[in-house]
Ligand SMILES: *[C@@H]1O[C@H](CO)[C@@H](O)[C@H](O)[C@H]1NC(C)=O
Ligand SMILES: *[C@@H]1O[C@H](CO)[C@@H](O)[C@H](O)[C@H]1NC(C)=O
Ligand SMILES: *[C@@H]1O[C@H](CO)[C@@H](O)[C@H](O)[C@H]1NC(C)=O
């Protein structure tokens with residue numbers, strides 16, 4: 160916030176300067192020694208195209224192009240002067256594509272009137288921070304973030320006692336404990352400190368207690384902080400943002416009382432913060448972000464969460480919270496992201512979450528939540544992802560879920576859902592649906608095949624029954640992966656009138672352990688199909704030459720545990736894995752394609768010659784659990800593979 164104000168101030172200064180300079184005679188306002196100091200600074204750096212990620216700085220890459228001796232330095236881009244004395248007081252060269260080193264003897268450090276200095280997003284590779292920075296005593300704003308600076312931060316930084324905002328983040332910089340202490344102690348006006356991705360492993364967090372009472376913004380993510388974070392810091396009366404993300408050796412806990420009331424951003428994710436989430440959190444009327452992801456919090460969560468009416472981001476996943484989740488979310492109208500996954504929550508699923516009007520992401524996966532999913536969902540118009548994987552949810556699969564206008568990803572797998580899948584009134588554009596490992600009964604409603612943007616569909620391991628017609632299935636033109644395995648009563652038949660229809664994008668098609676009776680030859684034109692698993696079905700008779708045509712991309716074909724008697728030709732010219740074990744194959748073995756690497760044919764009734772071509776192949780023949788004379792065969796395969804032989808399985 161503060162830097163926004165400062166940026167605004169910079170803008171304000173330069174525009175007031177502009178209006179002032181219009182009324183002045185055409186003499187240079189800039190002090191000549193400032194002008195030459197800046198030119199020397201420029202001459203020691205090279206200019207390249209900025210690759211700052213956060214903004215596109217098309218023009219600022221050439222900020223310094225306007226810097227030359229003939230013009231007033233107060234008019235140079237990025238330079239701000241005070242309008243009376245012509246002192247250079249502000250320098251914003253962030254993301255300007257500068258590279259070179261910061262030299263300690265640079266006359267730059269003679270710019271002792273500088274109040275704002277932003278060099279962020281440039282490249283001073285392998286420079287240390289020159290101790291001469293300590294000369295810039297008037298600095299209130301210093302930003303050196305993301306400049307590839309290295310080494311220890313010099314203790315002279317604590318001479319900058321006017322500093323209100325300091326950003327040294329995204330550098331290879333380290334702090335010595337003593338120097339850090341001095342800084343904390345001496346910078347009594349500091350409101351804003353950002354040291355993300357610096358090395359603070361030598362700093363004892365206890366010293367944070369000496370931060371000035373006016374501290375508003377503390378950002379110390381990815382700093383390798385060690386030891387105990389002082390809880391009292393949460394009491395600082397003006398604190399708004401506290402970001403400690405990813406300090407896996409930082410221990411701490413949240414205060415029971417006396418929270419800083421303006422707190423708006425609290426992120427301790429990826430630390431060893433523990434104990435509970437206190438009910439007093441509900442008093443934080445300004446809290447927008449609460450991220451406790453991947454810590455060691457435990458206990459139950461307070462219903463006061465329902466009082467956080469400003470909250471937009473709530474992530475408490477990956478902890479050991481337990482007990483019932485209070486059903487208090489109905490009023491959190493700004494909540495956009497909510498993740499309660501991977502805890503130990505039990506009791507009923509909090510259905511008020513389904514009333515949230517701004518939610519885009521919801522995840523309650525990997526808990527022990529019971530209950531049914533509400534039928535009349537009034538919110539969730541913006542929901543893109545719904546993850547309720549691995550819980551104990553039961554009942555129907557509400558058809559309304561498939562009408563939510565923004566839904567892209569739905570994962571209800573590994574629950575106890577048993578009701579049928581409701582008819583879908585108005586199919587949405589959902590792309591991934593996983594309802595696997597439930598107990599869903601009944602047929603798949605034909606309206607389900609109107610979900611035309613489905614790319615991944617997993618309905619495996621349920622009790623689905625009925626017959627899927629090929630002409631329905633092929634409506635899912637975007638489908639890449641389909642898994643319907645382990646639905647013992649589910650079958651697939653070809654429509655008579657769909658001569659040319661197919662699934663053009665399909666890559667994997669799993670239909671194992673169902674009730675399929677015919678080889679689904681309508682898929683043979685799917686050039687992208689790589690994996691076809693039809694094992695453990697009811698396919699009888701033969702795979703004809705006609706059925707084996709096409710299958711251009713097929714790499715893995717599993718037809719094991721069926722009742723196939725003959726294979727006139729093996730489908731797929733590029734087949735890599737072919738599993739025909741446990742069928743009723745008789746007669747001679749069909750010649751496999753050259754590409755084959757794994758060939759499983761045990762448990763059949765084959766008699767005949769090993770085709771001589773097999774001997775040129777470098778595949779593994781799996782011949783375990785043979786019905787007869789396997790020892791004999793083993794010997795043949797080992798000893799006589801190079802010549803055709805009589806053999807028998
Ligand atoms: C420092 O500058 C960078 C790049 O402009 C910006 O992203 C960052 O927010 C600034 N830090 C502060 C504290 O102003
Ligand atoms: C830095 O600039 C000064 C003055 O232009 C020049 O004398 C000096 O050689 C430069 N140093 C480097 C390393 O370019
Ligand atoms: C600064 O020091 C470097 C060597 O460290 C030298 O090459 C350069 O000329 C010096 N520049 C000035 C302005 O003294």
Ligand SMILES: *[C@@H]1O[C@H](CO)[C@@H](O)[C@H](O)[C@H]1NC(C)=O
Pocket residue numbers: 207208209210256257258280281282
């Ligand atoms: C540009 O980005 C690359 C990698 O993201 C980095 O290595 C390089 O130092 C950057 N260059 C500058 C001039 O910032």
Ligand SMILES: *[C@@H]1O[C@H](CO)[C@@H](O)[C@H](O)[C@H]1NC(C)=O
Pocket residue numbers: 314317318319320341345
């Ligand atoms: C702290 O700041 C004061 C005032 O600028 C300064 O005199 C003093 O030397 C600083 N102390 C340290 C240890 O930097």
Ligand SMILES: *[C@@H]1O[C@H](CO)[C@@H](O)[C@H](O)[C@H]1NC(C)=O
Pocket residue numbers: 344365366367368369
């Ligand atoms: C705060 O600073 C004072 C003076 O430097 C020091 O004596 C004290 O130990 C510091 N407190 C903490 C918690 O570091």
Ligand SMILES: *[C@@H]1O[C@H](CO)[C@@H](O)[C@H](O)[C@H]1NC(C)=O
Pocket residue numbers: 394416417
């Ligand atoms: C909370 O604040 C009250 C009043 O300022 C004070 O009496 C109490 O000791 C504080 N509690 C803690 C735990 O700091």
Ligand SMILES: *[C@@H]1O[C@H](CO)[C@@H](O)[C@H](O)[C@H]1NC(C)=O
Pocket residue numbers: 441462463464466
């Ligand atoms: C939520 O806020 C209301 C009104 O401010 C208050 O009455 C209620 O006790 C709070 N609930 C919780 C659980 O803190």
Ligand SMILES: *[C@@H]1O[C@H](CO)[C@@H](O)[C@H](O)[C@H]1NC(C)=O
Pocket residue numbers: 479481503505
């Ligand atoms: C999770 O809760 C169950 C009871 O619901 C309990 O037996 C188990 O110990 C808990 N696990 C953890 C890691 O807290």
Ligand SMILES: *[C@@H]1O[C@H](CO)[C@@H](O)[C@H](O)[C@H]1NC(C)=O
Pocket residue numbers: 486489510511514535537
């Ligand atoms: C959710 O909204 C529905 C319909 O508006 C309402 O009947 C229900 O009480 C709400 N549930 C909660 C928990 O707020």
Ligand SMILES: *[C@@H]1O[C@H](CO)[C@@H](O)[C@H](O)[C@H]1NC(C)=O
Pocket residue numbers: 588611612637
């Ligand atoms: C849905 O699929 C169509 C093509 O079948 C595509 O044009 C459209 O962008 C997709 N919509 C979404 C939201 O993915």
Ligand SMILES: *[C@@H]1O[C@H](CO)[C@@H](O)[C@H](O)[C@H]1NC(C)=O
Pocket residue numbers: 658659
């Ligand atoms: C099927 O394809 C053949 C040739 O590929 C074409 O002659 C025929 O009209 C197509 N039939 C339909 C119903 O699209």
